[in-house]
Amino acid sequence: MKKYITVIGLEIHAELLTQTKVFCGCKNSFGGRVNGNCCPVCTGMPGTLPVLNSKAVELAIAAGLSFGCQITRHTLWDRKNYFYPDLAKAYQISQLYAPVCVGGGLEIGGRFISLTRIHLEEDAGKLVHSRGATLIDYNRAGVPLIEIVTEPDLRSADEAAEFVENVRRTLVYAGVSDGKMEQGSLRVDANVSIMLEGADKLGTRTEIKNLNSFKFIKKAVEFEVERQAGVLESGGRVIQETRRFDEASGETFSMRSKEDAQDYRYFPDPDILPLIISDCDIERISRDLPESPSKRFSRYIGYGVSATDAGVILENKAVADFYDACIRAGANPISALNAVKGELLRHFKPEGGDKIDVSPTDFVRALSLADSGEISGNGLKTAIRRMYAEGKPLDEIIKEEGLIIKEDSAAVRSAVLEVLNQNPKAVEQYKNGDVKVLSFFMGQCARLLKGAAHAKTIQEILLSELTAK
Numbered sequence: 001m002k003k004y005i006t007v008i009g010l011e012i013h014a015e016l017l018t019q020t021k022v023f024c025g026c027k028n029s030f031g032g033r034v035n036g037n038c039c040p041v042c043t044g045m046p047g048t049l050p051v052l053n054s055k056a057v058e059l060a061i062a063a064g065l066s067f068g069c070q071i072t073r074h075t076l077w078d079r080k081n082y083f084y085p086d087l088a089k090a091y092q093i094s095q096l097y098a099p100v101c102v103g104g105g106l107e108i109g110g111r112f113i114s115l116t117r118i119h120l121e122e123d124a125g126k127l128v129h130s131r132g133a134t135l136i137d138y139n140r141a142g143v144p145l146i147e148i149v150t151e152p153d154l155r156s157a158d159e160a161a162e163f164v165e166n167v168r169r170t171l172v173y174a175g176v177s178d179g180k181m182e183q184g185s186l187r188v189d190a191n192v193s194i195m196l197e198g199a200d201k202l203g204t205r206t207e208i209k210n211l212n213s214f215k216f217i218k219k220a221v222e223f224e225v226e227r228q229a230g231v232l233e234s235g236g237r238v239i240q241e242t243r244r245f246d247e248a249s250g251e252t253f254s255m256r257s258k259e260d261a262q263d264y265r266y267f268p269d270p271d272i273l274p275l276i277i278s279d280c281d282i283e284r285i286s287r288d289l290p291e292s293p294s295k296r297f298s299r300y301i302g303y304g305v306s307a308t309d310a311g312v313i314l315e316n317k318a319v320a321d322f323y324d325a326c327i328r329a330g331a332n333p334i335s336a337l338n339a340v341k342g343e344l345l346r347h348f349k350p351e352g353g354d355k356i357d358v359s360p361t362d363f364v365r366a367l368s369l370a371d372s373g374e375i376s377g378n379g380l381k382t383a384i385r386r387m388y389a390e391g392k393p394l395d396e397i398i399k400e401e402g403l404i405i406k407e408d409s410a411a412v413r414s415a416v417l418e419v420l421n422q423n424p425k426a427v428e429q430y431k432n433g434d435v436k437v438l439s440f441f442m443g444q445c446a447r448l449l450k451g452a453a454h455a456k457t458i459q460e461i462l463l464s465e466l467t468a469k
């Protein structure tokens with residue numbers, strides 16, 4: 001088989017985290033009673049007029065700033081005309097000629113992937129197919145969306161999936177979108193083509209619609225590359241078309257021939273005024289923008305955290321925010337990392353609401369109690385588990401569990417003597433220079449004392465008794 005180069009460009013649709021929809025005051029929220037969040041505007045009733053939600057524009061600008069885009073100062077709105085039952089007006093308000101952001105990009109694995117543009121538009125409703133009928137839920141109609149369009153810079157299915165993962169993370173950290181792919185907040189269309197190595201012209205592309213997980217992006221692109229190579233190898237031609245990915249079979253199927261911009265008869269929307277974005281607006285939004293995940297990554301590396309561990313912490317924003325709160329509360333970055341990674345993450349369930357309801361001050365105090373030996377390693381684990389699961393203050397947990405080690409040196413001495421008397425052979429070994437038996441003695445004493453003594457105290461008494469023997 002000849003050698004082909006894969007060329008991928010993406011269109012990433014992300015719903016914005018506004019309270020209300022983009023052109024009316026209806027609530028923007030996932031789920032809820034079917035057709036419960038709609039009004040005459042978002043169901044396209046005659047005589048209604050759209051009113052632009054400024055928060056949606058601000059979030060689109062925040063997305064643009066996060067990817068280093070240029071922000072368009074004089075942005076316009078266009079109608080994209082087509083009929084589909086989920087689009088009550090028979091047109092979508094979008095931006096063709098003057099999108100809110102242009103240029104920019106994101107580096108992944110040392111390669112810079114360029115963005116063409118980011119534009120704002122409204123989402124359509126949702127069709128529900130059930131028992132041979134099709135029902136329409138307009139709750140999603142009019143939810144603000146940004147569409148992030150890349151240049152055809154991506155070269156493999158893996159790279160495409162990694163890129164989307166990075167875009168998603170950037171949007172979530174910037175507070176632009178919740179990025180919940182399983183709820184459709186983030187959906188991807190992939191334009192895929194292949195060309196012979198050394199060729200100077202791109203191959204014909206197909207567009208795979210509505211991919212809603214990293215796994216499906218990867219699978220769909222992989223399948224499509226194979227399929228196109230098969231077509232070319234057997235002497236055929238790839239047809240420009242829109243395809244759908246079937247999750248069950250992992251294959252793509254033709255939906256319709258690909259439409260071009262002119263098919264939609266775009267024209268400026270006469271109902272909405274052009275929008276002037278000032279330097280002052282941009283400065284304010286830029287000032288309020290939270291630290292990006294890539295900047296946080298570099299900061300963690302600066303603490304001496306490994307790249308892998310930094311990735312683990314950054315995977316979920318709630319975890320990264322909690323880690324940062326611990327550091328602000330005075331934690332040593334490495335002990336905090338170990339406790340978050342080793343214990344907290346064992347209990348953390350992101351689907352349980354993305355929240356860590358633990359006081360960072362208590363968490364840091366538990367770490368320092370463990371550091372100074374006032375609570376044991378197991379005690380620290382118990383404290384973290386209960387603080388996370390029950391949201392209880394540390395002091396209450398310490399009291400209930402009796403976590404503070406109260407030492408009775410007479411009890412430690414009698415435990416040490418008991419262990420030594422029961423193991424004369426091991427004592428002999430120690431006297432003959434075998435210091436390895438020390439850890440055996442330590443373990444036995446700790447077991448007898450059931451954690452009611454610091455390791456340091458046991459060791460001191462143990463050594464003095466052994467010398468006396």
Ligand SMILES: [Zn+2]
Nearest residue numbers: 024026039042
């Ligand atoms: Zn509405």
